[in-house]
Amino acid sequence: MLAIYKKELRSYFTTAIGYVYVGVFLAASALLACYSTLMQGTYDTSNYFVYLLFSFIILIPLLTMKLFSEEKKLRTEQLLLTAPVSITGMILGKYFAAMTMFVGTLLVSTINFFPLYAYMRAETANVESYIPVGPSTSRIVGCLIGIILIGAAFVAIGLFISSLTENQLAAAVITVSVIVVMLLLNLVNEFISVYAIRAVIDWVCVISRFTNFTYGILDFSAMVYYLSLAAVFILLTNRVYEKRRWG
């Protein structure tokens, strides 16, 4: 598993994908941070995180599209599947490699908050104020945790879709559409009057659970929801491979 993890991580940087991902992620997040905080004249970062979620529509498929489809196309999966590594080990190795890229870049992108703190220092330097001024660190940390968990779910979904096809492009397009649906589903709610359907859609929709994080609440049920979503899709990927062996 460790060997596959290392190989995947390295392969992000021996091909262009890793650089493209990191570059686009950092550029997009910097622009979003600038637009949602500095240009709006606010310390509130919740909008920034919601916008960031939407950038995942493009970014997560970049990470996951090649994980299995490329191996399948080049027939290198035969090497992995005949090596003394379990199928679960192989899948987790790839999953954690993608997650490392994701979390690592996300953590680097926290430099976007430095201007806010710098502003805060400048603003409070000469003024004695009893009202707290500046970005709320706890809310930022809470949102980061939420974002990481949502990313974990999306990466698992991308991983699963990648295992279904030999074609990287197809994997990417399907992943994009699935993520779009999961993010935007609650927009449909405005047009639906039946409460039951709205409740179901709210339940499926990833973003409606994210709201609590932006208020600085660590919503335990949402965390469980995201983690189980990730687990389910990893399990499904495992089933895809098991089925192929037996098919």
Add this chain to the structure above:
Amino acid sequence: MIKIDNLVKNYGSNCAVDDISFEVKKGEIVGFLGPNGAGKSTTMNILTGYLSMTSGNVEVAGINMLDNPLEAKKHIGYLPEQPPLYADMTVEEYLIFNYELKNCKLNRDKHLEEICEVTKIKDVYKRVIKNLSKGYRQRVGIAQTLIGSPEVIIFDEPTVGLDPKQIIEVRNLIRTLGKEHTVILSTHILQEVQAVCDRIIIINKGKIVADELTENITRAVENNRRFSVKICGPQKEVLAFLKARPGVTYAEVLAGRDGDAYSYMVESEVGVDIRKSLFFALAEKKWALIGLEALGMSLEDIFISVVDKTSPKSRYERRTRSVARKNSAENEIADQLVSEQKGTAAAKPKNNEETATEKLASLFDDSENK
């Protein structure tokens, strides 16, 4: 070392491997031979744990592939038909990745160096795989199978797409490997098995149709009973005369004319040397015998016969061949091989090859005594 019992693999309603059983002993080089789509690759994929069987049993080094796949896979090095190479890695990175993937405990640098020495890839060690030629890629693929020094090495068509020099190199390499490892090799090139393998298993339509030691088959081939003769004289009469000779089972006119001489192909009964008597008989008739040459019989012909026998006859192309070869020696050898396989398959799978070998050996002894 490898034990396969009643292996069956169905793809939906399509039966790719149909009740195959065989055993491979330690240090054997076994050639797995068959036309395209015979089930060679499927069998190998099951053997290496890439696919699962519909039913049956596979044991590698005494470990059952279903019960303990991870442990069993440790004993196998596998080179699939298309070498599983990561084009973006250098050879060094690729081998190190495999070393880690296989959880190898040997001293890494020393082990990899030895492997590079054996497979002769030292000059390209630092190069990116996608820039390598086909021959080097194949060798890197072979190097990958050797990592961890597994007891069993399985090659699926290792020489496809190589140039003749590389083919010879790869064959030599496989023969060297056979000294320390058990090797299974699939191919549809016959010289290859003949050159490399100790034992040949011919598979067709998912069934084993022949399982024989190479030397036995080669001996059968060398036990030559077919000649090309060149005789001066009227063609029809000579042919009739040849056909009527005692000991001659078959004669036909070959193309090619040399003055008033025609060429004929003559086949004799097993163990009867017709050459001397033919010479004197022709002399009596005043037909000059101006050429006599033994005609080689290739493993290819036997292979085709075996495969033909075990395939349903196709209506058009095969009829001419089967008529032309009605009496040919290949057919007889093929018959022997096929019938033996059937006989042993009917008997208990134990002692499978011993009995087959003994039978064939006694057959040859009989023919030599005649």
